[in-house]
Amino acid sequence: MAQALAQSGLHEQPGTASSPQVPPLVVPLLVICPLLLLLFARFATTAKPATPREKLLAELPSPPSSLPVIGHLHLVGSLPHVSLRDLATKHGRDGLMLLRLGSVPTLVVSSPRAAQAVLRTHDHVFASWPGSAVTDILFYGSSDIAFSPYGEHWRNIRKIVTTQLLTVKKVRSYRFIREHEVRLVMEKIGETSAIGKAVDLSGLLPFFTNDIMCTIVSGKLFKEEGRNKLFRELTDANSKLLGGFNLEDYFPSMARLGVVRRVVCAKAEKVIKRWDNFLDTLIDGHVSKSLVNHSDGKISDFIDVLLSVEQEYGLQRQY
Incomplete structure (x- = not known):
């Protein structure tokens, strides 16, 4: 160490304190070396023959x-x-x-024509x-309709949604639920305004839409014991x-x-355990009360429907 310091002209001068000193070349090297490594890695990457995918991406603005x-992460702000929008206006093409x-x-689509090409003409590519x-x-191995990869499983669950859950007849059958929730909201607004207080719509409306969805998904069971909350x-x-x-x-x-993955997944693991308990309680309640029965004139909720087609579509509760 002494030899190294002497060679660099940084050895201790006579009469000075013996406290350790930081060589002035260390700080620039700590900054420059990582940048050189990054530039070398970038050069090594660009020096390789471009693949067809890379060639296609290079043609995009x-x-x-x-x-x-x-x-380009530094170009994306808090909004x-x-x-x-601003980047697409300045740098986008077609x-x-x-x-x-x-x-x-990441492909950014910012025009109706391009959106039609992505969502309709080439939808299977971007699905x-x-x-x-x-x-x-x-979502249990990304097996739901939003995150499931395009394929046979996705087509099956899409079929269930379009033919069993969101048919025109089924949506219309829930009209009385929507009207009931609207009446409850109007009553709350009337009660609050009657005593001269401001109505917090930003808090009221999310609960309104949430309660509608709760009742459609699982009927009155959702509102038992505060399950809608x-x-x-x-x-x-x-x-x-x-x-x-x-x-x-x-x-x-x-x-x-491993370390990064554990940190990323820790919160998700806690949330899914709560979902497991919650959904098991709802399904068990439907099964035990034998709610899958249309002879009494009651309108079935989503859980009723899924239980009724469980065998037909091979649905199961365990992933």
Whole structure:
């Protein structure tokens, strides 16, 4: 060490204190070396022959200010939809723009014509959602209609939704539920305004829509023991986990590391355990009360319908 310090001209001068000193070259090296490594990695990547996929992505318009590792993440502000709109206006072409969010190429569609091409003409290409550990946990292996990859399973669950749950007749049958919930909301507004208080619609309307969905999904069982409030709490927890910053969404390879994956999945594991208990209670309540019975004139809820087609579609409660 003394020899190294002497060679660099940083040895201790006579008469000075013997406290350790930081060599002035260390700080610049700590900054420059990582940048050199990043530039070398970027050069090594670009030096490889471009694949057909990379060639196709290179043809898409893209902002020029991409940075190593993070790509265009620094261009997306606290209001992503505003940032994407502004970027698409400036850098997009024919309603298309490519952003590299971390290591993930992301296509931004910003015109009706481009949206039609993505959602209708080439819908099978864009139908599958990228794999995610969080969605795998929250939706039992990403097996629901929103996150399930395009294929036979997705077509089956889509068939159940379109032919059993959301038919025109079924939606119309829930009209009295909607009207009942509207009356309850109007009564609350009337009671609050009668005593001269302001009505908090931002708090009232979410509960209104939540209670409608609760009753349609599971009938009156939802409102027993405050289960409608628990349902809202759990759906809010899902929204925060899916809408928050997930490392694997931008750096999939890094998210595969054990430590990182455990941190990312810890909250999702806690939420899904609560979902398991909640859904088991609802289903057990339907089975024990024999609610799958249409002879009494009652309108069946979603759980009733799913139990009635359980054998036909091979549905099961265990993943």
